Amino acid sequence: MKNLLEKINQSPDNLKKLTRIELEQLANEIRETIIDVVSRNGGHLASNLGIVEITIALHYLLNIPPDKIIFDVGHQVYTHKLLTGRYRTFNTLRQYRGISGFPNTQESETDLFTTGHAGTAISAGMGIQTAEQMEKSSAKTVVVIGDGSLTNGVTFEGLNNLGASKKNLLIVLNDNNFSISKTRGALSYYLTKLITLPVLTKSREEIKEIIEKIPGLGEQILKVGKDIEQKTRYLVIPGVFFEKLGIQYFGPIDGNDIHRLIDVLKNIIDKEGPIILHTITRKGKGYKPAEENPEKFHGIGPFNIDTGRPLTESKSTGFFVGKILEQAGEKNDFCVVTSAMEYGLGFDDFARKFPKRFFDVGIAESHSLIFAAGIAKAGKKTFVGIYSTFLQRTYDQIFHDICLQKLPVIILVDRAGIVSGDGPTHQGIYDISFLRSIPEITIFSPYSLENLEEIMKAAFNWQKPAVIRYPRELLPETVQEIKQNGKIVCMGLGSMASTARQACIFLNQQGFAIDFLPVSQVKPVDDKIKQAIGNYEKLITCEEAVLSGGFGTSILEFCSEKNIPRKILRIGIPDAFIETGSREKLLEVLELDAEGIIKKIKWFYENT
Ligand SMILES: Cc1ncc(C[n+]2csc(CCOP(=O)(O)OP(=O)(O)O)c2C)c(N)n1
Structure with missing residues (x-):
């Protein structure tokens, strides 16, 4: 029994009565609970361990409802669930009729949207704030987004619109430098620079001016010292990128320091207009195997808490596909593209062996297919690996940029069919229906490993767009016909x-x-x-x-x-x-x- 979680389960308002020391204890109780349940049921361990303090601080300061938090993707909502009446049922996480691993509107009014796909939170938050402001409501909306999801194209559309519209929206950026793998792309590079080289190019006077602007803290910092450059390294530096978009930037601050979080959030939470607070967190925080290997513990099946080892080592059909690509890699001149799912797809060996022909473009599915079309147009065969559910993001690219051009892009669709544990957002059951209406496409759904291998081998010679869809679970070696001359x-x-x-x-x-x-x-x-x-x-x-x-x-x-x-x-x-x-x-x-x-x-x- 976890005392503080039990108290909050009786009434979420009890959180606000806790002392600062008790908040630290609460973070420990939450981590223990998450590790325990995920070790039995599987789930998104590392992301959830990293975001405990951010979630506590927001619930501590906001009044939900009417205030609202929207988590982008939603894979990191375990703390939110534990603080909103779901502690007692949390042991049913990801099970049939149990607590969903993602926000679910049917579970709680504090889960705003039933989500699971990246990049939607800023647009949704803006919409909500637009309606709130029309009603002259003072309810606040906070969006929590990871550095991986920040690079998604839909997010960029939202940021672009937000800066111009001046809606009151607070974005808390949970920057752990990881998507599932290391976050890719220029924006990620920029964020890293913000953290590591924030003030090197600024004059002393400029820095002083910046520090003075830090709400509530600036004056104190200035008092502390001569070596302002050093002192400000981890404090508030304006992010030119966001400021140019019309979004006020604060940070970076330590997002695993509950006290700092509460102090800074208190100062900015009532500010008008769009704001981004850049927090730095440790993915997997508090569980050593996850801190050391955040990729493996991003999404994991049941595991042994003492050793961190999975309880069952199961091979997937994707692993088999990855092996075929790897073996073919030696003799063939082809490229492989994926959007942030290298490991889930089983393409890691190919990526290691042929780094010049492997492209992980980040959480950017639409881009990945047009990018692949470009490679194919210039004469190189391309395989794109993607999960069925995320293929939904690329309908127009398959139609407009691949099939209409008759380009030999082969789309390898993993997690096709029913998907364990992740709920309605992740079922891979719509691809056949939405693809079938596009001219020029060939669709395969192999029934055995032998059949899959045959199709894959033929695919290296195809000069047409095609889709090969397969489930995560290992297909049988062979499946034979039965002939009884029946009717x-x-x-x-x-x-x-x-x-x-x-x-x-x-x-x-x-x-x-x-x-x-x-x-x-x-x-x-x-x-x-x-x-x-x-x-x-x-x-x-x-x-x-x-x-x-x-x-x-x-x-x-x-x-x-x-x-x-x-x-x-x-x-x-x-x-x-x-x-x-x-x-x-x-x-x-x-x-x-x-x-x-x-x-x-x-x-x-x-x-x-
Ligand atoms: C459109 C889309 N593509 C891919 C995924 C798979 N996915 C789930 S979480 C995740 C990483 C998100 O990284 P980040 O936002 O930095 O959060 P973190 O887990 O690091 O806290 C990815 C790629 C997804 N949910 N949605």
Whole structure:
């Protein structure tokens, strides 16, 4: 039992009654709780450990509601949840019907938006402040954003608009110099310079002027000393970049020092106009393995607290794809592009071995695809690695910059299908539907490692845009066809093939006669599928994607266009957001496990 967290759980207002020393103790209780629960359930450990003090300080000073905090991405909200009535249920983090690992409007009115994608908070905060100011409300809105997410293009659009609009918005920049890997790009370089070389180019008089402007602290600092340059190293230096945008800049300050945070925030929280407070934090703070290896502990499965080692070492299909790229790297002249997901995609070995042909562009998915299009236009084949959910950010680039140009960019879409633990923002179930409507694209969803390898090898010679989508979980080595010359065929697409096959085997043992065909090509409809449509009276499709616009729908459309009358059962994901849970649990709930598929096929067999 954590005493202070327990007290705050009874009433979040109790936080405001704590002494400064108790706030330090609270930070310790929070860290212990987060480490304990994440070691069992998995989650975003390092980011959450780094942001404890910022979150406490904001909750200590704001009145929420009506005041509001919006966390960009939202992967770092564990402290916020523990301070807003979710301490008692926090042990269900990331589980089915448990506490979500991201902000969730259904859990608490203090979670403003249900989020999980980077770059949205400044725009959302601005919108809220616009409406508040129209109502003459004095409610404050604070945006908390990491240095990685600050580099996202949507964030830049928000900053640009914010500076001009003069809305009252406080942005707390949580700068730990890490996205998942080290933050990439010019802005990150600039932030680092702000921290390390803040005053070297300024005259003594200029520095004095700057220090005088520090609300509440300036005078004191000036009293302290002669060696102002040294004294100001970690204090408030104007960030020209932000000031030029019309956003007042304060910092950098130590974002893990609760006292400094509260003192500085108190002084700026009531200021008018857009403000950015630059705080420096330690990613993984308070847990040595995470401090030493923030990349590995950014998002982690269950692990042993004493050793920091994962409880299960599981290989993913992405790892397999990374190996194929690495092996092909020796003989082929191609580039690999990713947006901040090198490790999750399993591309780290390729990156190490071929640094001149590997490009991590930061959290910049739209840019990554146009960048890849440029490389392809100049004659080099490009592979872009991206998660299905973040591919949603790149619809127009696939349409406008790749397919319309007929460029040989191969998009490797990882985390396709149901994704464990991260909830509705991270499900990779929409890609088939939104890609299928774009002309010139070829879409593959391999059903086995053998099949994936075949497709990948062929991809090195393709002169056309294509997508290869695969799940995180390791695909089986092979998946065989079943031929009984029945009248019904079940076509299992990609990650669903092996489960659908199991269901068919079970049903055949029960006396049903159902053939099974593993399929991997969604678009265009290939000969193998056309033949099956010709040969069977009843067709079943099975896919780990939304039904609307999906693979099954493409078969319906094909039959309708060609005027081929067939009874068709489409098995897939319904038109609803899919909440948090393990993939296994969610597939069961969605009746996409063998049992659910058997039930549906039986009904179809007996009723049509
Ligand atoms: C659009 C988008 N791309 C990629 C991701 C995956 N992702 C989640 S957190 C994260 C790093 C964010 O870095 P930063 O904002 O600096 O926060 P930190 O974890 O370092 O505190 C990334 C790349 C995402 N959530 N959204």
